[in-house]
Every structure is written in structure tokens, then in C-alpha cells.
Amino acid sequence: MSDDTRAWLEATGFTVRDEEMWLAALTHGSMGEKRDYERLEFLGDRVLGLSIANWLYRQSTAPEGKLAQRLNAIVSREMCAEVARGIGLPAHIRISKQAHADGGRNSDNILGDVVESLLGAQYLDNGFEASREVVELLFRPALESGAGKAKHPKSALQEWAAGNQRKPPEYEIIERSGPDHAMTFTVRVRVHRVGEAEGTASSKGEAEKAAAKEFMEKYG
Numbered sequence: 001m002s003d004d005t006r007a008w009l010e011a012t013g014f015t016v017r018d019e020e021m022w023l024a025a026l027t028h029g030s031m032g033e034k035r036d037y038e039r040l041e042f043l044g045d046r047v048l049g050l051s052i053a054n055w056l057y058r059q060s061t062a063p064e065g066k067l068a069q070r071l072n073a074i075v076s077r078e079m080c081a082e083v084a085r086g087i088g089l090p091a092h093i094r095i096s097k098q099a100h101a102d103g104g105r106n107s108d109n110i111l112g113d114v115v116e117s118l119l120g121a122q123y124l125d126n127g128f129e130a131s132r133e134v135v136e137l138l139f140r141p142a143l144e145s146g147a148g149k150a151k152h153p154k155s156a157l158q159e160w161a162a163g164n165q166r167k168p169p170e171y172e173i174i175e176r177s178g179p180d181h182a183m184t185f186t187v188r189v190r191v192h193r194v195g196e197a198e199g200t201a202s203s204k205g206e207a208e209k210a211a212a213k214e215f216m217e218k219y220g
Helices: 003-012 019-027 038-059 063-074 077-086 096-102 108-126 128-136 140-145 155-164 202-218
Strands: 170-177 186-193 195-201
Touching: 003 019, 019 038, 019 108, 038 063, 038 108, 038 128, 038 140, 063 140, 077 108, 077 140, 077 202, 108 128, 128 140, 155 186, 155 202, 170 202, 186 202, 195 202
Parallel strands: none
Antiparallel strands: 170 186, 186 195
């Protein structure tokens, strides 16, 4: 690990002990190395979810449904990628030249995965309490901004259709483009006898969300 990357990790709030593990946390599969970030990302996803759930529970008296709504928004791939860009993560990802040329270093999916892999490394190297503190530090802007308080676009559309005695919205992927690690999805949502709208994003879920939001702006 370079001195620059280690200094960046520690300035960001992480504590580096096992350098090989932290190097794996920053390594994309395209490098073809024995260890990459995937297993750590699996663990970090759970660390992030529990940390955010803990914060929301302690800071709010909202009912379960509202807590779940905020949790889903804050731990979303889009939000994780926003955090990644905010801390300057793209420059430190170890990724092949081809994957970089294909836009991988700026992919929401990859950036979100690496944020979670770093949280997994923090947990293994320093324990849950230290991991929770880093999560609250990195995600504080989202937590304090009220992210997720507004209803998720797909939920809003579902309720709108039911309230207007329409069939449930139907989502369809109409286009996939780009390499596997930097895929772009375009989704169409249709409500029978009302209309349709489209959304494009770097994941199927975010494209559906964008399509639902567009639909509500056009017809809601």
C-alpha cells in the first residue's frame, strides 16, 4: 500500500492495521488478483445497515415504516457512491486500465461497493464500535439532511395507482448498455390506461426509481 493511500484512509477516519486486507478492500476484480473487495463488501454492507439502523433508532421516535424508508434511502447504492466521491475515493481504487477506460472508476456500483468493503475492513481490523463511528462520520450529511423522509418514488407511484383504482405499475428493462462493471439500465414503467415514463441509471433499482419519479411528475 502506498504511503499516500494509507494517509488518505487514516485522514478519512479509518484505522489501518492489516495493510493487505485494506489493499484488498480497494482492489477491483478486474485486477485479477487473489483478493479483491467482494467478500469485504458483503460484510461491510451489513455493518453499514446496522450502524445506520442504530443511529435512526436512537435519534427518532418514528414508526418502523418510516425508519425503514429512511434506512433504505441512506444505504442505497446512489448514496454510498455520493459518499465515495465526497471523500475522494475514486483516485484510490485499484482497477485495471480497461475497466478504468470503461468508466469503472466513476461507476455508482463500484464506488458503492468499495465504500462498503472499506467498512468491512474497518470492522475486521477494529471492531464494530469503531466501524459505527466511521459510518456516522461519513454519512452524517445524509443523516442530518433528512434523506429518505420523502416517500420512495416507487412506493408513491404504487399508492397513487391504488388510490386511483388502477392496476399496479409494470416495470420493464428496455435497454442495457456498457460493460458488466459499468452497466447502464433504462427502465420503462407503465400504468394501464394512464401512461408510461422512462428512467436511466447505473442499476436496475435506481432506473426503476427514476422512471417512477418521472411518471409521478408527468401524471401524478
